[in-house]
Amino acid sequence: MFLDKVLAKKILKIFFFATFDALALWSAVTLYTQQAYTFLVILLIGTVLLNLTYLSEKHYPLKYIVPGTLFMLFLVVYPIFYTVYVSLTNFGTGNILSKDQVIRQLEERYYHPENATEYSYAAFINDDNGDYIVLLKDNAGNLLLGQDGEIEEIAGNDNRLLDQDQDGVIEQIDGYRLLTRKEIFKNLAELQKIKLHAQGKVIQLKNFASFTEYIPQYNYRPEDNLIVNLKNGEEYFVEEGYFVSRQGERLEPGFRFFIGADNFLRLLQDKRISGPFLRVFIWTFQWAFLSVLTTFVLGMILAILLNDKFLRFRGLYRALLVIPYSIPAFISALVWRGLFDDTVGIINKLLQAVLGSGLPWLNDPFWAKTALIIINLWLGFPYMMLICLGALQSIPEENYEAAAIDGASGWQQFRYITLPMLLVSVGPLLIASFAFNFNNFVVIYLYNRGRPAMVGAQTPAGATDILISYTYRLSFESGRGADFGLASAVTIIIFMITALITWFNFRYTGALEEVKENV
Amino acid sequence: MYRKPTFASNLIRHLVIWLVLVFALFPVIWIISGSFNPANTLVGQKLIPEQPSWVNYRALINSPQHPFPLWMWNSIKIALITSILAVAMTSLAAYAFSRFRFRGRRNGLFVFLLIQVFPQLLAMVAIYLLFLEVQKIFPAFGLNTHRALIITYLGGAIGVNTWLMKGYLDTIPRSLEEAAYIDGASPFQAFYRIILPLARPILAVLFFLQFIGIYSEFVLARVLLSSKENLTLAVGLQTFISEQYGKRWGVFSAAALLGAIPIVLLFFLVQKHIVSGLNRGGVKG
Structure with missing residues (x-):
C-alpha cells in the first residue's frame, strides 16, 4: 500500500513534468520563430533548472527555494539589469524596434512598378471557415490560382474549376463558392489582406476590379550594413538609430541602438534637460527631508503626550489618530486633491471666508509644494507616532528621576534624555522613511501629477515632480513621445541614491553585521 | 518624566x-x-x-461609465490570488533557509535582503517594456492582463516576506520535527504537517499585510493595465475623478469610502503586528 503510494506519486510527478516540458518546448519554438532570443534563453535555463531541481534528489533544499526565486529573478533582478541596458540606448518612440525587426519590416514593404502585370479576378469563399481563393486572369488570358498566400498556374480545363451551367463563368473551386459583386464590395477589407507570393513579387488587390504585382522596395545588404531602395537604387546608411540616405532622408521607423552614456550626458549637459532635471533632483531631496522632519516632529509630540499615564482617553485618542495611516494612500491623496481644489475645494472656501481669498494650491509651485507637505504630514504622522510610542517605552524611568533630582527642567529632560535616546532607536527608521518618501510616487502623482509645469522645459517636468514621477512622465506622458532611454538613466540615478541611503543605514545600525551573525 | x-x-x-x-x-x-x-x-x-x-x-453601483464594483472586484481578486501564492512560496523558501544547511544559504539570504532595497516600482519602465515584449509572443500574459500584474507583484513579494517568515520559523523548536522524523516523516511532511500549522499566526499576518499592500498599489497597475474593465480600484478611481472634482465629488466620496473600508478593517485587525513590525524596520506602502 505504502509502496504503491510512493510509486503513484512518482508517476504523477513524471507526468506533470512531461506536460510542463511539452509546454515549455512549445513556447520555445514560438519564441524561436519570433526571434525572441533573450526570452528563449531565460525559458530554457528556467526549464532545465526546474527539471534538475525536482527530478533529482540532489540539492534537496532548492526544491523549496526555486519557485519564489524564479519569480524574483524574472521580475525584480532582470528588470534592474534591463533598466541599465535601456539607459544606454536610444529606446523610445520612433526607436522601439530592434535593428533586425526594422530590417524585416522594411523588407516587407512593396511598391508598384510601372510596367506591372494587372489581373482581372474572381474571388471564392469557403463558407465554413471564411477562407478565400482568387482566380486571376492576365491580359493574355492565362489563369492563376491564388490560395494560402501561394500562386499556381492553372489550365482553363482543370477539373477543380466547376462551371456547371457552361456559361464560361466558374461558379465553384474545390467547394469554394463564387462571391457576387455585392459580396466582394462588402468583403473588400478582407480581400485586401490577401498577399500572394510569386518569385519575389507579391500579388495584391489593387482596386475593386483588379489585382496587380508589387515588388519589394528595400533590400538589406549585411556585408555593407546598408539598405538599398530597389525602386531607385538609393542607398541608406546606418546613422543614429535610423537608415539615412546621402541626402539625409530618413527611413521610418528607427531602431534602438547602443548610445553609451549619452542619456546621462544629456541630463548633465543639455541645458533644456539639465535645468529642469536639477530642479526635480533638488526638490526630491527637499521633499523627502521635509516629509520626514514634519511627520517625525508631530508624531513625536503626540507620542510624548499619549505616553503619559495620567492622560485620560489615551486609548481612544491613539485609535483615532491612527486612522489616516490605515486608509490606502491612493484614496487619501485623491481626497486631499479634492479638498485643496483651487475653485471648489473646502480649504479655499474656508480661506475665502476668513482671509477674503483662497490660495493657488495647484498652480503655484510654492503652494503646491506646501499642500503636498501637509498631505504627507497627514499620511505619515501616525506612523511616526507609533514608532515613537514604542521607542519611548524603552527609555528607563530612572533617567528622568535622576535628572529631576539634579534639577533639570522639563525641556532639559526632553532635550538631553528623550530626544537623543529616541533618535538612537528610531534613527534607522527615519532613514528608511526618507528612502520611502524619496520614491513616494503615489502622493506626488495623484495630487497634481507633478504640476505646475516648468516653463521652458523640453521634457515633461513639473515643479512638484520628484525623480520617480519624472521617469514616469518621460515614459508614459510626454507629448513628444516616450523616451525610455532617458527615463531609465534617471532610474539608474535613483537606484544609486537609494543604494547609498540604504548602505548608510546598514553602516549606521550595523544591521548587516547583525544579520551575518544570525543567519 | x-x-x-x-x-x-x-x-x-x-x-x-x-x-x-x-x-x-x-x-x-x-x-x-x-x-x-x-x-x-x-x-x-x-x-x-x-x-x-x-x-x-x-449611481456608483449602477453606472456603466465607471464600473466601480468591477474595479473593486479586480482589486480584491488580484490581491487575494497574489497574497495566497506569495505566502505559499514564501513559506517554502523561508522553511528551507531556516531548517536546511546547504551551500550558498547565507549568500542566498543576502541576495534576498539586498534585492528588497530596490522597490519594484523603480523598475516600472523596464517592467512595462518586458511585458510589451511578452505581449508580442504570449498575448495572454501581455500588457493589460491581470496575469501580468499578478506575476509582477509575486516577484516583488518574495524578498521581504521570506525574511519575516524565516525569523518566525527560527523560533519554533526543531525538536518537534525531529520527533516527526523518528516517526518516519519526510522533510516535506514535517514542514506541511508540523511547522505550517504552528506558523499559522505569521501566515495570517503576512497574508493580510500582503493583501493591504497590493490592494493599495497604484504605479505598476497604472503602467500595466489600460482598458476600463481591467483596472484596479486605485487606477479606476484616479481615471474616474481625473480633475472632475467639481462635478463628481459625491459619487467619488462614496467610492473612496467603500474602497477604504475593507482595508481600514484589515488594518485594525492586524494593527498589533504592523506596529511590532514597524519597530523592526518595515514601512507600509
Whole structure:
C-alpha cells in the first residue's frame, strides 16, 4: 500500500513534468520563430533548472527555494539589469524596434512598378471557415490560382474549376463558392489582406476590379550594413538609430541602438534637460527631508503626550489618530486633491471666508509644494507616532528621576534624555522613511501629477515632480513621445541614491553585521 | 518624566490632541458627509447634508461609465490570488533557509535582503517594456492582463516576506520535527504537517499585510493595465475623478469610502503586528 503510494506519486510527478516540458518546448519554438532570443534563453535555463531541481534528489533544499526565486529573478533582478541596458540606448518612440525587426519590416514593404502585370479576378469563399481563393486572369488570358498566400498556374480545363451551367463563368473551386459583386464590395477589407507570393513579387488587390504585382522596395545588404531602395537604387546608411540616405532622408521607423552614456550626458549637459532635471533632483531631496522632519516632529509630540499615564482617553485618542495611516494612500491623496481644489475645494472656501481669498494650491509651485507637505504630514504622522510610542517605552524611568533630582527642567529632560535616546532607536527608521518618501510616487502623482509645469522645459517636468514621477512622465506622458532611454538613466540615478541611503543605514545600525551573525 | 498634571497643563495637552484630531479626521468626515450629499458637487456641500440620501451610492453601483464594483472586484481578486501564492512560496523558501544547511544559504539570504532595497516600482519602465515584449509572443500574459500584474507583484513579494517568515520559523523548536522524523516523516511532511500549522499566526499576518499592500498599489497597475474593465480600484478611481472634482465629488466620496473600508478593517485587525513590525524596520506602502 505504502509502496504503491510512493510509486503513484512518482508517476504523477513524471507526468506533470512531461506536460510542463511539452509546454515549455512549445513556447520555445514560438519564441524561436519570433526571434525572441533573450526570452528563449531565460525559458530554457528556467526549464532545465526546474527539471534538475525536482527530478533529482540532489540539492534537496532548492526544491523549496526555486519557485519564489524564479519569480524574483524574472521580475525584480532582470528588470534592474534591463533598466541599465535601456539607459544606454536610444529606446523610445520612433526607436522601439530592434535593428533586425526594422530590417524585416522594411523588407516587407512593396511598391508598384510601372510596367506591372494587372489581373482581372474572381474571388471564392469557403463558407465554413471564411477562407478565400482568387482566380486571376492576365491580359493574355492565362489563369492563376491564388490560395494560402501561394500562386499556381492553372489550365482553363482543370477539373477543380466547376462551371456547371457552361456559361464560361466558374461558379465553384474545390467547394469554394463564387462571391457576387455585392459580396466582394462588402468583403473588400478582407480581400485586401490577401498577399500572394510569386518569385519575389507579391500579388495584391489593387482596386475593386483588379489585382496587380508589387515588388519589394528595400533590400538589406549585411556585408555593407546598408539598405538599398530597389525602386531607385538609393542607398541608406546606418546613422543614429535610423537608415539615412546621402541626402539625409530618413527611413521610418528607427531602431534602438547602443548610445553609451549619452542619456546621462544629456541630463548633465543639455541645458533644456539639465535645468529642469536639477530642479526635480533638488526638490526630491527637499521633499523627502521635509516629509520626514514634519511627520517625525508631530508624531513625536503626540507620542510624548499619549505616553503619559495620567492622560485620560489615551486609548481612544491613539485609535483615532491612527486612522489616516490605515486608509490606502491612493484614496487619501485623491481626497486631499479634492479638498485643496483651487475653485471648489473646502480649504479655499474656508480661506475665502476668513482671509477674503483662497490660495493657488495647484498652480503655484510654492503652494503646491506646501499642500503636498501637509498631505504627507497627514499620511505619515501616525506612523511616526507609533514608532515613537514604542521607542519611548524603552527609555528607563530612572533617567528622568535622576535628572529631576539634579534639577533639570522639563525641556532639559526632553532635550538631553528623550530626544537623543529616541533618535538612537528610531534613527534607522527615519532613514528608511526618507528612502520611502524619496520614491513616494503615489502622493506626488495623484495630487497634481507633478504640476505646475516648468516653463521652458523640453521634457515633461513639473515643479512638484520628484525623480520617480519624472521617469514616469518621460515614459508614459510626454507629448513628444516616450523616451525610455532617458527615463531609465534617471532610474539608474535613483537606484544609486537609494543604494547609498540604504548602505548608510546598514553602516549606521550595523544591521548587516547583525544579520551575518544570525543567519 | 510624567507627573500628575495641573489643570491648565492638562487642558493644553487635550487641546493639542484635539487640534490634531480635527486635522486627522476632517477629511474622513468630509468624505462621509459628501457621499450622502445628493448634489454630487463640492460646491454646495455642508458638513451635515441637508437632505441625506443614498443617491451617490446607487449611481456608483449602477453606472456603466465607471464600473466601480468591477474595479473593486479586480482589486480584491488580484490581491487575494497574489497574497495566497506569495505566502505559499514564501513559506517554502523561508522553511528551507531556516531548517536546511546547504551551500550558498547565507549568500542566498543576502541576495534576498539586498534585492528588497530596490522597490519594484523603480523598475516600472523596464517592467512595462518586458511585458510589451511578452505581449508580442504570449498575448495572454501581455500588457493589460491581470496575469501580468499578478506575476509582477509575486516577484516583488518574495524578498521581504521570506525574511519575516524565516525569523518566525527560527523560533519554533526543531525538536518537534525531529520527533516527526523518528516517526518516519519526510522533510516535506514535517514542514506541511508540523511547522505550517504552528506558523499559522505569521501566515495570517503576512497574508493580510500582503493583501493591504497590493490592494493599495497604484504605479505598476497604472503602467500595466489600460482598458476600463481591467483596472484596479486605485487606477479606476484616479481615471474616474481625473480633475472632475467639481462635478463628481459625491459619487467619488462614496467610492473612496467603500474602497477604504475593507482595508481600514484589515488594518485594525492586524494593527498589533504592523506596529511590532514597524519597530523592526518595515514601512507600509
